[in-house]
Amino acid sequence: MQHQRPKIVDVARLAGVSTATVSRVLSNPQIVNAETRRLVEEAIRQTGYRLNHAARNLRHRRTGGVVALVPNLSNSFFSQILAGMAAVLAPAGYNLLVADTRAEGGASILRYAEPSRADGLIVLDGSLPAEGLARRVPVVLACEWIPGFAAPRVKIDNRQAAQMAVEHLIALGHRQIAHVAGPVGNVLTDARLAGTELALKAHGLPPPRVFPGDFTLASGQRAGAAWLALPPGERPTAVFLASDEMACGFIGEVQHSGLTVPRDVSVMGFDDIELVAHMTPALSTIHQPRNAIGRHAAQRLLDRIGGDEGSEDTVLPVELVLRGSTAPPRG
Amino acid sequence: MQHQRPKIVDVARLAGVSTATVSRVLSNPQIVNAETRRLVEEAIRQTGYRLNHAARNLRHRRTGGVVALVPNLSNSFFSQILAGMAAVLAPAGYNLLVADTRAEGGASILRYAEPSRADGLIVLDGSLPAEGLARRVPVVLACEWIPGFAAPRVKIDNRQAAQMAVEHLIALGHRQIAHVAGPVGNVLTDARLAGTELALKAHGLPPPRVFPGDFTLASGQRAGAAWLALPPGERPTAVFLASDEMACGFIGEVQHSGLTVPRDVSVMGFDDIELVAHMTPALSTIHQPRNAIGRHAAQRLLDRIGGDEGSEDTVLPVELVLRGSTAPPRG
DNA sequence: CGGAGTTATGTAATCGATTTCAAGGGGGTT
DNA sequence: AACCCCCTTGAAATCGATTACATAACTCCG
Structure with a gap:
């Protein structure tokens, strides 16, 4: 290992092109000449190059992450919602970060509500202070909500x-x-x-x-x-x-x-x-519909990150499930 | 708002110092003269400055994140383990990212095992390929483990x-x-x-x-x-x-x-x-002891990130809990 | 009073990618 | 031949912080 970790210039050198071209192959392949592209791809393979996300994120002014604020991670009620969110976010190229609002001390949880930490926030805890959330990053509320705080909500009736x-x-x-x-x-x-x-x-x-x-x-x-x-x-x-x-x-x-x-x-x-x-x-x-709640919340957030300003609610239907614990009263 | 978001140079300008000094106040306050520090802190307050983590991470060559690979997020068994991990990681300044190894297609899950994505990995799924994990980022295995893959394990007997x-x-x-x-x-x-x-x-x-x-x-x-x-x-x-x-x-x-x-x-x-x-x-x-499993796994990972090379196992004690579902056989 | 040592701060390089702007080359048109 | 356009590509600025190195000021001491 001569380099700890190959960088884009190493690839560029090997392929005999500039870093700009390598970058284009990475993010916009079709604008690069087919033969050049092949050369670059081969160089990437040979060097074992992997791009550095911190660098890309810095340039793009985004983080590639979405934070879910959950009242209590131990509660199994939320795990399926998280699964739904992950299912939507991962294909869209976002990481899902989870934080437990109870486990971490009160207001410090709001450190996640910063553009340099996360591109968006899904809040599942209605007890967070609205002031802290305002004017930071795109927010979507799921399940619970915060009175007086305007954001799209994904909920049931x-x-x-x-x-x-x-x-x-x-x-x-x-x-x-x-x-x-x-x-x-x-x-x-x-x-x-x-x-x-x-x-x-x-x-x-x-x-x-x-x-x-x-x-x-x-x-x-x-x-x-x-x-x-x-x-x-x-x-x-x-x-x-x-x-x-x-x-x-x-x-x-x-x-x-x-x-x-x-x-x-x-x-x-x-x-x-x-x-x-x-x-x-x-x-x-x-x-x-817990999985659907997670999926919809994630999708709404992606829309918001994409610039959608709408803040109407998404109300998902519930179902009355009748099983054995209810019956007519005795006598 | 004249600036979209104040940067360190804005703070420096207002305080009448260089960006280096502001940076020092941020990460190593005691080496800055008390009076200068006060000035800078005041400028930070006035500008509402918040540091950009992507930039810091790029410079530090770290991500500030730890990824947990869970076989199935919907399974409530894991939520308490995650809670334990979060409890250790958050105070240490790390974000917890979670990913569902089943929800995301097979090998693509290994994209998380990159130094530019996460500083470490806690794997709770023994079915991941050892080759993919090797030589990437510090790894700790929890609960399950991968035969033939050497990494500290936190488990029960x-x-x-x-x-x-x-x-x-x-x-x-x-x-x-x-x-x-x-x-x-x-x-x-x-x-x-x-x-x-x-x-x-x-x-x-x-x-x-x-x-x-x-x-x-x-x-x-x-x-x-x-x-x-x-x-x-x-x-x-x-x-x-x-x-x-x-x-x-x-x-x-x-x-x-x-x-x-x-x-x-x-x-x-x-x-x-x-x-x-x-x-x-x-x-x-x-x-x-699910919470303890999470805490220990997180701690072991932090040690590893800190350079600890040990890879002995942590075996946590279980308890036989006797309740009403077992009794002597009939007759 | 000169030199060593300490403290505080600034200058500029650096982390690793993306992207704007400019320019070279080829083809087609008048 | 002059001109225009399109397709490719490269040089260099940029994202926003950190930090090695240099420097200035001040103290201490023989």
């Missing part, structure tokens, strides 16, 4: 989805329906609660009893304990939880106490994460 | 872990123990199968009946169907599956048929993904 879920429980004959909410201050929490209340109101039923939650298994378990702690006569006969993880925790707790789902209580989740189809009982839930 | 699992089943009194294996050709598949066979042999029991699998829920479900298809007298009384996801599929299928776990069959998983603690029955399994 959470309110309507919650309505569908509760309508189903009502149709089964339930009259006392509880809701286990998401974390306080989250936009999804509010939308799903609103949908729940709307559906009940539309059927002349009283507002739901609401148990606190935060989308995690553990909080679902606590909700289960809280439900069990009620006098049997006062227990809602159906519970709609704002996430599947919580539903799993809830069902686990209820079954542990010896009661049975859906005989003693109907349970409805939200998200349709893969596992819940295989539990016993299989969970009835709202299916979120 | 899969053989021994499988042994522990099967020993437990034997201790409960089981004599007919089946194994549901991982995908053919995978190093984990072989190690876990070997451990299973070893444990049985040590107790004078015949080799296990082996059902094919590939770590996915669906394959676990198929294994459940295959188990059910056996004449009741020939059914193994316990099944050890090479992943929790498969165990979930298996249990789901068995319970669907009206049988009960662990009364009719004991089930043992592998991984201890978060959800399985909340199923009914809760799954007995082998706990893998």
Whole structure:
């Protein structure tokens, strides 16, 4: 190895052309004479040349990367969304960087929102400060969103989805329906609660009893304990939880106490994460098209990077998935 | 906005110093006179200057990024490992890029293994070609590994872990123990199968009946169907599956048929993904320290990038987690 | 007071590619 | 023969930071 790593001038020298020509072969082959091109390609092969992306990016004033800001990387809900994004970004020549907004200290996460770090940002966390994001790089919001921050959003209709879920429980004959909410201050929490209340109101039923939650298994378990702690006569006969993880925790707790789902209580989740189809009982839930959310978000971002100024929302359809955890109330 | 984006010369001009001095304030403040430093910092504030990473990286001949090659981003098993890696890399000033080795076409994934793209690579997929990886950037293998490829590995002792699992089943009194294996050709598949066979042999029991699998829920479900298809007298009384996801599929299928776990069959998983603690029955399994795997892998890579040549393995301890899915055989 | 040593700063080369601008050569037209 | 155009190609500027080397000022000491 005479050179640590061949550069474009090494290729140029070997091929007997200028660096400009080599560069053209690399990025715009058809404008180079066929024979010259062949020579250069041969030189590239012989030297084992690989281009330096830092240099190209510097010249192009771009980074070739897109950052996804995820509230919690450990949450499997996001992994399929990331997979969808990667599937769109990779063919377009972009790298996907992921960052956990919780793991890294508050505002420092915004260091990713710089043009020299990333060409664009996909934000999946509605709790980030709008000021920090403004005027930096193209942004797309997915799933969650930031009130007062104008950017294209890729989302589902959470309110309507919650309505569908509760309508189903009502149709089964339930009259006392509880809701286990998401974390306080989250936009999804509010939308799903609103949908729940709307559906009940539309059927002349009283507002739901609401148990606190935060989308995690553990909080679902606590909700289960809280439900069990009620006098049997006062227990809602159906519970709609704002996430599947919580539903799993809830069902686990209820079954542990010896009661049975859906005989003693109907349970409805939200998200349709893969596992819940295989539990016993299989969970009835709202299916979120997670891969599609990732793909659309990535595509919207690419459009934005390409100069598209549109900021209308993309609302993807959900599906009511009925499985074994919901049934008519007893008696 | 007169400038699109202030550069280091703008700061220098405003502070009345050279770009060299500004650069020094940025990366080595203590060698600059306190008063000058104050001036420069003030100028940085006034101009709203942000440094361009592409330029710095070009000069430093580094990228500031680390790539994780994951077999399947949708698999929640990996998300917690990624979280662990991010927790170590971010404070060290590295970005974490993730790529799905399955989603992107075969060899093209190796484009990430270039010094100008990433300063290092964490490979979680044992099926990548060793030749492609050799002699490129520092590599650390995590979980899986590539036979014949020398690099530090961060892993668990899969053989021994499988042994522990099967020993437990034997201790409960089981004599007919089946194994549901991982995908053919995978190093984990072989190690876990070997451990299973070893444990049985040590107790004078015949080799296990082996059902094919590939770590996915669906394959676990198929294994459940295959188990059910056996004449009741020939059914193994316990099944050890090479992943929790498969165990979930298996249990789901068995319970669907009206049988009960662990009364009719004991089930043992592998991984201890978060959800399985909340199923009914809760799954007995082998706990893998996923966050720690991620952290250690990231740390090893940082060491390697820093010049450490060591390539010994880091073997992290697993735990046998006993929950409700295993019990003595009937009768 | 001259010389060594220290500290602080500036000048200019450098990282490795891309791209503007200019120019050479060939063909066709009048 | 003069002119124009197109096709190729090269020279050199450029992207925005870092840093080796040079230099100036100041201190210390015999």
